[in-house]
Amino acid sequence: MICILLVAGHGTLLEEQIKNDTSGLYRHLSGIPKALLPGLGGKKILDFWWEIVNTRQLFSEVYLVTNADKFKHYERWATANNFPVENIINDGTTTYEKRLGAVADLELAIQSRHLQDDIMVIAGDMLCADQKFDIAQVLRFFKMRGGELAIYYEMENDEETTSRGIVEVCPDTHRIIKFYEKPVAGTTNSRLASVVFYCLRKDTLPTIGEFLHLKENANDRVLGKYLQWLINEVNVSVNGMKLPTGFQLIGQVGLSDYTKWLAHYATKYHETYGKSITHRSYARIGIVGNPSDGFHGKTIAMTIANFWAEVTLTESQTLELLPHPLNDPTRFGSLQDLYYISRKEGYFGGLRLLQATCKKFYQFCSKEGIALTKQNFTLQYDTNIPRQVGLAGSSAIVTATLKCLMDFYNLTDQDLPKPRQANFVLDVESDELFITAGLQDRVVQVYEGLIYMDFSKDLMDKQGYGNYVSMDMSCIPHFWLAYLGDPSDSGMIHSNVRQRWLNGDPEVVAAMKMFADLTDKAKEALEKRNWETLVHLMNQNFDLRRQLYSDECLGEGNLKMVKIAREFGSAVKFPGSGGAVTGLCLNPDNMVALKRALQEAGCVFCHIVPFDPSKSNES
Numbered sequence: 001m002i003c004i005l006l007v008a009g010h011g012t013l014l015e016e017q018i019k020n021d022t023s024g025l026y027r028h029l030s031g032i033p034k035a036l037l038p039g040l041g042g043k044k045i046l047d048f049w050w051e052i053v054n055t056r057q058l059f060s061e062v063y064l065v066t067n068a069d070k071f072k073h074y075e076r077w078a079t080a081n082n083f084p085v086e087n088i089i090n091d092g093t094t095t096y097e098k099r100l101g102a103v104a105d106l107e108l109a110i111q112s113r114h115l116q117d118d119i120m121v122i123a124g125d126m127l128c129a130d131q132k133f134d135i136a137q138v139l140r141f142f143k144m145r146g147g148e149l150a151i152y153y154e155m156e157n158d159e160e161t162t163s164r165g166i167v168e169v170c171p172d173t174h175r176i177i178k179f180y181e182k183p184v185a186g187t188t189n190s191r192l193a194s195v196v197f198y199c200l201r202k203d204t205l206p207t208i209g210e211f212l213h214l215k216e217n218a219n220d221r222v223l224g225k226y227l228q229w230l231i232n233e234v235n236v237s238v239n240g241m242k243l244p245t246g247f248q249l250i251g252q253v254g255l256s257d258y259t260k261w262l263a264h265y266a267t268k269y270h271e272t273y274g275k276s277i278t279h280r281s282y283a284r285i286g287i288v289g290n291p292s293d294g295f296h297g298k299t300i301a302m303t304i305a306n307f308w309a310e311v312t313l314t315e316s317q318t319l320e321l322l323p324h325p326l327n328d329p330t331r332f333g334s335l336q337d338l339y340y341i342s343r344k345e346g347y348f349g350g351l352r353l354l355q356a357t358c359k360k361f362y363q364f365c366s367k368e369g370i371a372l373t374k375q376n377f378t379l380q381y382d383t384n385i386p387r388q389v390g391l392a393g394s395s396a397i398v399t400a401t402l403k404c405l406m407d408f409y410n411l412t413d414q415d416l417p418k419p420r421q422a423n424f425v426l427d428v429e430s431d432e433l434f435i436t437a438g439l440q441d442r443v444v445q446v447y448e449g450l451i452y453m454d455f456s457k458d459l460m461d462k463q464g465y466g467n468y469v470s471m472d473m474s475c476i477p478h479f480w481l482a483y484l485g486d487p488s489d490s491g492m493i494h495s496n497v498r499q500r501w502l503n504g505d506p507e508v509v510a511a512m513k514m515f516a517d518l519t520d521k522a523k524e525a526l527e528k529r530n531w532e533t534l535v536h537l538m539n540q541n542f543d544l545r546r547q548l549y550s551d552e553c554l555g556e557g558n559l560k561m562v563k564i565a566r567e568f569g570s571a572v573k574f575p576g577s578g579g580a581v582t583g584l585c586l587n588p589d590n591m592v593a594l595k596r597a598l599q600e601a602g603c604v605f606c607h608i609v610p611f612d613p614s615k616s617n618e619s
Helices: 013-020 043-052 071-080 100-110 135-145 205-212 221-231 255-272 335-344 351-368 393-408 417-431 440-448 457-463 497-502 505-525 531-549 556-567 588-600
Strands: 001-008 061-066 088-090 117-121 126-128 147-152 165-169 176-181 192-200 238-242 248-250 276-288 297-315 374-385 450-454 467-471 479-484 570-572 581-586 605-608
Touching: 001 205, 013 255, 013 556, 043 117, 043 126, 061 071, 061 100, 061 570, 061 588, 071 581, 088 100, 088 467, 100 117, 100 205, 126 192, 126 238, 126 276, 135 147, 135 192, 135 238, 147 165, 147 205, 165 221, 176 221, 192 221, 192 238, 192 248, 205 221, 221 238, 276 479, 276 505, 276 531, 276 581, 297 351, 297 393, 297 440, 297 479, 297 505, 351 374, 351 393, 351 417, 351 570, 374 393, 393 417, 393 440, 417 440, 417 467, 440 450, 440 467, 457 588, 479 556, 479 588, 497 505, 531 570, 531 581, 556 570, 556 581, 556 588, 588 605
Parallel strands: 001 061, 001 117, 061 088, 147 238
Antiparallel strands: 117 192, 126 248, 147 192, 165 176, 165 192, 276 297, 297 374, 297 450, 450 467, 479 581, 479 605, 570 581
């Protein structure tokens, strides 16, 4: 791979305004080429790009194309920065009127140096907001995807699309569908701006000469118009890769815009450096329909404010995952102490969840063409979600970690939409950690609140996720929750049901359809505030589950809690996989007696506090 830096522009507006500035603040910059103007972090703009590409492992050669008017400036810069002077190419022009155009300058470099390799071309006068940009990720994506590659970013609110090359990108294939060079307003709704940062395969280089043959005017010989022609007319496959950062072409702005963007990017950098990012994800209760979420069924679940997992990410010199003092123990009082802790809480804490999420996040971004900055961080977590009682404690940690990573690397819900976030969390647990689970918990923890979920096979096959609907939480009934103090006897909930379902067992298939039917009826009952019907449906849900899984699989402790609840006329069912029960008791006196009975049986009891995201500052 060969890199070509283009800095051959003439007499721009910015240079003219610096020359004519009467304040005296910019007198020392008069006559300096735009690429050698100050950038971020005390570096010249070109210094940044030279540091980025000055890697022999990635580029066999780096060339710089300039004009005769500014050649001496770049020659001095080269000797001061260990850039090979012999790799500076002079296009021979001295005025704007005689300019060749960026595409012709690129062709000059290719022909004069007899280049026969893949090429990366970058505008060396481009101000980049991200000073920790990892160019190796761009090259990996270019080689992995095949085809040409164009870098793009999402424009900020005050940027005009009429001043940029705008791309429309297929979210599934990452191929650029359309390229609009400085489109008039209303041409496209896209705000994805392409910049002069492309990777071209050596087999595509002859198209540059073809384009120049068609375009004799220097005004048309700009790289944006070349890409527009290549994509829209020649139908060459060009992939898009998003950088979650901002760019400004200094040659296209005046002095006020240059100083504004320089200050803006510097402020953003200082505001984010060393900043801690914290996200919470909440436990959930399955109200109706579970466990059919893993079997193309339907469910309704709700996040609860009683229990949560919290993850904090702080930028640091090295990447570090901090173990939790209680959940990731490495020191014990005695062998007996180790035995009881392991028996009650298992062998796996939250540290593996942090690590697996980070691994999967990097893998996702690499595959999806999202270039991440070279920033390290420290991750730590805390949680009060009881372990091994089926309240989605593991997925809460993964979900909170994902939210932190997305914030840290400036990813939005457009980069990773919420339905895919839920899939991502499930993939972390199932692919990386071999945890058997369905989508319900991940969906409700990503969306938060009271969520109706349809996982019908047709939907899942067509779009890769289900239909998820947020429901009104303004008048939720008073659910309760109880869980085992010692969850070691919570049963082997999933048993052989999954294998039976895969084998097409009629009983299992019919049961999953019935779970879905109960869910639709429960949705209607919730919307109509018909709590008596909801009580009946929740009980039916448990009875169906018991029939399908058998008492042996459900576990003696779980069945005991169910028995106690029913003695007091309460609806009762599993909120998750087992170890806890949730219910709805409409008789206040019975509710008091039920609470006492469960506590006397050694259970932990609490009244559910719904978590409504519309009333919270936490996103």
